[in-house]
Amino acid sequence: MSDLHVLSVVPEIYPLVKTGGLADVAGALPLALAPEGIRTTSLVPAYPAVRAALGQPQAEHVQPDLFGGPVRLLRGTVAGLDILAIDAPHLYDRFGNPYVGPDGRDWGDNALRFAALARIGADVATGSVPGLRPDILHAHDWQAGLAPAYLTYRGGPRPGTVMTVHNLAFQGQFPAGLLGTLGLPAEAYNIGGVEYYQSIGYLKAGLALADRITTVSPSYAAEITTPEGGMGMDGLLRVRAHALFGILNGIDETVWDPATDPHLVAPFSRDRLEARTANKAALQARLGLAPDRRALLLGVVSRLTWQKGLDLLLDALPHLLGFDLQLALLGSGDRALEAGFAAAAAAHPGRIGVVLGYDESLAHQIQAGADALLVPSRFEPCGLTQLCALRYGALPVVARVGGLADTVIDANEAALAAGTGTGVQFAPPSREMLEAAILRLAALWADQPTWQRLQRSAMDSDVSWRRPAARYATLYRALRDERRT
Numbered sequence: 001m002s003d004l005h006v007l008s009v010v011p012e013i014y015p016l017v018k019t020g021g022l023a024d025v026a027g028a029l030p031l032a033l034a035p036e037g038i039r040t041t042s043l044v045p046a047y048p049a050v051r052a053a054l055g056q057p058q059a060e061h062v063q064p065d066l067f068g069g070p071v072r073l074l075r076g077t078v079a080g081l082d083i084l085a086i087d088a089p090h091l092y093d094r095f096g097n098p099y100v101g102p103d104g105r106d107w108g109d110n111a112l113r114f115a116a117l118a119r120i121g122a123d124v125a126t127g128s129v130p131g132l133r134p135d136i137l138h139a140h141d142w143q144a145g146l147a148p149a150y151l152t153y154r155g156g157p158r159p160g161t162v163m164t165v166h167n168l169a170f171q172g173q174f175p176a177g178l179l180g181t182l183g184l185p186a187e188a189y190n191i192g193g194v195e196y197y198q199s200i201g202y203l204k205a206g207l208a209l210a211d212r213i214t215t216v217s218p219s220y221a222a223e224i225t226t227p228e229g230g231m232g233m234d235g236l237l238r239v240r241a242h243a244l245f246g247i248l249n250g251i252d253e254t255v256w257d258p259a260t261d262p263h264l265v266a267p268f269s270r271d272r273l274e275a276r277t278a279n280k281a282a283l284q285a286r287l288g289l290a291p292d293r294r295a296l297l298l299g300v301v302s303r304l305t306w307q308k309g310l311d312l313l314l315d316a317l318p319h320l321l322g323f324d325l326q327l328a329l330l331g332s333g334d335r336a337l338e339a340g341f342a343a344a345a346a347a348h349p350g351r352i353g354v355v356l357g358y359d360e361s362l363a364h365q366i367q368a369g370a371d372a373l374l375v376p377s378r379f380e381p382c383g384l385t386q387l388c389a390l391r392y393g394a395l396p397v398v399a400r401v402g403g404l405a406d407t408v409i410d411a412n413e414a415a416l417a418a419g420t421g422t423g424v425q426f427a428p429p430s431r432e433m434l435e436a437a438i439l440r441l442a443a444l445w446a447d448q449p450t451w452q453r454l455q456r457s458a459m460d461s462d463v464s465w466r467r468p469a470a471r472y473a474t475l476y477r478a479l480r481d482e483r484r485t
Helices: 021-036 048-054 110-125 147-154 202-209 218-223 234-239 273-286 310-320 335-347 360-369 385-392 402-407 413-418 431-445 448-459 466-484
Strands: 004-009 038-045 058-063 071-078 081-087 136-140 160-165 173-175 199-201 212-215 244-246 296-304 325-333 352-356 372-375 395-399 424-426
Touching (some): 004 021, 004 110, 048 081, 110 173, 136 147, 160 202, 273 325, 296 360, 325 335, 372 431, 385 395, 385 402, 395 402, 395 431
Parallel strands (some): 395 424
Antiparallel strands (some): 071 081
16 A cells, blocks of 8 residues: 655666666666555656557647646556656657767757756656656656756745756756747746756756755765865855755666576576586677686676776786686667777677677676676666676676775675675776786686675675665655655
């Protein structure tokens, strides 16, 4: 029985539309909150894939004109998720990436597209849909950041508001001249409102005006209050530190379960680790790697960007190839990095296999077939790929930043003696330290009994949403009760 209702305002949600970890969180958290007595309705743009998944939805609400065209709200249930989709063809009827056009550039009207998401979120939160009046509006990332602003400046009764930062590097800044077009009053354009370096800051607005701010790991919550990690927002976040909470992400353990995963050639568990060998052989075959079970196979599932530290790995390859290592990489992003890894694969057939793009099935196969997973990020709010790696017994090699530091226990001497290590950490994020971490990993690989103990320890890690969901439930209820007093 639900005693609290949350409106989750998100620009993407798995399994309907996904470009990264935000979609995974948006899709998994509502399901994890249900046992906590929390009902969630997820508001998302009705991109073509979303409309197709909804089938024949019920039209809940009609608005004759918003930013140049009519808007309907479509309601349905997909994969156990209560979905409210904003059907506005002039804004969202575009195939492919929801943020970027075919030319690789941001859609020119993104300011309006995501202001519409936030504005409709504020409307729903204050009762525009009969029978739907949530206790909490939970906005995710810059695309929903104006929702607390719309609620603040329209006045009147409103629910509590939570703003979650999944990655502070993406902030959503647009020209100040759009203020009137967006339907925001002149008084909103000030340092305590939406103004940010002489522009309108969508994320900044949410951080300044939401009742609570969360981000996706305790370490990242601390990092973003510093000049080094604050991306220009550190001053604001220090002022609002009393309202800032770091809550680790989890993963959906039904989607990521090596014992039942349909993408694998052989299911396995911590008690049947020998079955991983078949998955390693299948991965090697799929990516054209030499069929050598003794080679240490490193996996990467990542955006290819500076943030993710993949340039460090590319620079380290000449040194690492002097050892008995293989690399299986899946990702896309920076064109120079894509070209660099493609060239490395062409130059070293049988040693390096690269697939540019994203393939959900291959992502699961890399987690199940790789011996270790590399995550050399320069900063990482939480990271989900290392959580999947822990679940699948692919030992994570991670930079000691953000959520990576919070979720992976370094297999140092003390941890090995205590039987608590789950991977390898290194700091600072540099080519030299990454090389040293992989060499330390190779030494662990040479001792197979120790390696298997580390695998079992990793697979024993609680990477579920249970504890995070309980923390969100506590935060929501405290905020609801505060608003009632």
